[in-house]
Amino acid sequence: MVNRTNGQSTHLKAVPKGEPAVLLTMAGISKSYPGVKALSDVGLQVRAGEILSLVGENGAGKSTMMKILAGAVKPDAGTISIDGKPVELSDTSVAHRMGISTIYQELMLVPHLSVVENLFLGNLVRNRWGLLDWKDMCARAVEIMRDLGYPGSIDVAIRDLSVAEQQLVEIGKAITRPCRLLIMDEPTAPLNREEVEHFFKIVRKLQKAGTSIIFITHHLNEIFEVCDRVVVLRDGQMVGESDVAHLSESQLVEMMLGRKLSLEKREWDRGVAPDADVVLEVDGLSTEELLKNVSFRLRKGEVLGLAGLMGSGRTEILRNIFGVDKPSAGTIRAEGKRAMFSGPRQALEGGIGLGPEDRKSDGLILSMPIRHNVTLSSLARYAGPLALRRGREVAAVKDLCQRLQVKYSSTEVPVGKLSGGNQQKVILARLLDAKVDIFLLDEPTRGIDVGAKGAIFDLIRQLAANGASVIIVSSVIEELVHVCDRIICLNLGRVTGEQARAQFDMAEIMINVMGGHSEAPQARVGDAR
Amino acid sequence: MKERLSINSNLVVLAVLLVVAGLASPYFWTIENIVNLIRVTSLIGIIAVGMNVVIISGGIDLSVGSVVALVGTLAASLATAGYPLGIVVLVPIAAALVAGLVNGSLVALLGFQPFVATLVTMTVFRGSGLVYSAGQPIYADYPAFIAFLARGTFGGVPAPAVLFFAIVLVTWYVMRFRAIGRMIYMVGANEKAAYYGGVSVWRVKLFTYVYCAALAGIAGLILTARMGSGEPGQAGVLYELDAIAAVVIGGTALQGGRGSVWGALVGALVIGVMSNLFNLLGVAPEWQNVSKGAVILAAVIMAGAGPFIGAIFARRASNG
């Protein structure tokens, strides 16, 4: 294991005999944004046919590094060479021609176009008359998508696919052109365990075919499952690289954070008395499309988890409570009073806040400063007689960002300029600032690094200890088991099981999530994702 | 930072235009002409400031010219009928507010596209003025106060210009320091996220249309005072285009969420100087429109294209 902390990573040693050939070398890469040094003097080698993982905390510079390789961002300094020859990746099309394909952190598909149209967008096949050759493209699309194990039709619009299927289309799109290096920035973040398994099968298949892969993830177990080598970034510097085989999880975490993090699961004081006041009562909640007669209660100081696959209705339940969707039947009561909110504003006034799943479209106003985004739901509190109290706002925002370990240079930076994980934290900051009593959190840890994840769980438990109640939706059942007092399992819009902390059983939860005992469970239960 | 940049490039456009105008016509830099220029610019400027607010919130208001005509017609007929000053001023302004409420309700409550809704009300408002006056202009002998609005001066500065500047200051204060201003920007930048964050989107939109119509109403009073008549068919025709052009030259993005009142001020000046210069040079009206279009295009490219191209790149490279 090489451990470099002093930034002398420019001069990578020549590869000794016996090791596979080097496909790509990045050396001395630096990139600054106003107020942030995103990368300083970073070097990186990718060997032919390897799966390399790039890890680091939120804002460490992973995505920036990959955008440089994709030709989407220009570095301030540094060189890149492919097969030993220096190249200038001045544009995304140049990178494509060099055989570099990138799947960005946010999916880039066009929602209303079909699978085949998306696959060949920007890489259209023409016949000898210069017309689009749809026959050829469709034939190739069918073949590519079949190889990827995509079950559906290639004529369906992207918006009608699940996120996992969309992810397959992204991969398909990347390999429609000759691809020597495939870059994937947090591709597994929105996937559940089965989907991840399938995804890994495809990744290994691509690797066998000789493609090199760079894979970014915050789920460390995934690194040990598929990757050959790992490169660690911290604060824009390369701090280490290692073969995965010679590495333990705790060593990896220490490299990432620069300090030890006890991987022991924390135990918190759990103060929910079984007879604590019921703060939220959902009774027979049904919607036209999905939910069927969902009922549950939430107590003061309780952390309740909703476990389920994509499309199980977990997000819909939160949306109905928050008032953005209207149920077709059923009642919701808060503090004993009817609480069928007509919209988010009413819900927030009633002390209920939602952190939505889709941070880009629903959660954040990307072009607006961090400050505006954090105080959006609590603006009335900052209104003075003449003007908004900016000083107070700044102080509150700084305080919250510190509590949530947001990496930012100024409260006035547009939120869209933060790294993905840090954007996620800004949504949480807003809910905290709104001082709601009931937190509805849809995938609150998506894209968040190991260190900050622990901090967020601590925060959730602390909120509960102070009398707030929390409902969490997560694709990662281990996280629910870790932090919740109670878990409700959902399948196709129905409640299929409920467990209190004392009876938590991963196997049982998985079975219920898959539809209960009646159907033979396919789920492989075991090691944590 | 981006905002300030685009304002600067507008200022460059304005400066170039002023120099060119001075070279092209020796009469341009005379006191008389400048006062006249400011007078004319104030009218479009007041409307552009309101339009700017609507456009920042992600909407558009095509009915401003018709509101100008309707307000003028009402004021003229009330003055002719001998009503007291208060009525002559307040009733037309109230009508403008109602017009704004209608626009706002169509967009914010009934969910019509702003373009479609205000295209419809543009014809309806002008039509109602024509119906009210049986299609005839109404000549009015206005009370002194209203006449002052158009022709008076404060220490040499034309009254409409003073009014215009006061409106710019108030709007700047509201957009920058009040919660409603903040919310207007938020709704324009991402309506859905603003809604999820608890902003009452319909109230915000309603506010912008009422604000815009109120300013169009004030402009309507100034215009009718200047002409000494209410012209239901002729007043305010194509004002919406001048106002939108001023806003766009000012660097406000038509897709909303970005822009400043100072940009609209500079944009209005650019439009005003251009019309003034064409008149001085005796350019025929049809050629005025053609060349105005060309200058607007040039200004938009200089002022707007930088941020626009930047936005495309930002989107492409965004990691969300």
Ligand SMILES: Nc1ncnc2c1ncn2[C@@H]1O[C@H](COP(=O)(O)OP(=O)(O)OP(=O)(O)O)[C@@H](O)[C@H]1O
């Ligand atoms: N366009 C930009 N403008 C300004 N700062 C930026 C921009 N893009 C990235 N940054 C900054 O550069 C740093 C690195 O960001 P990057 O997106 O590479 O992080 P990351 O390692 O991918 O994090 P995450 O795990 O949260 O996705 C962050 O501090 C971020 O705020």
Ligand SMILES: [Mg+2]
């Ligand atoms: Mg990233």
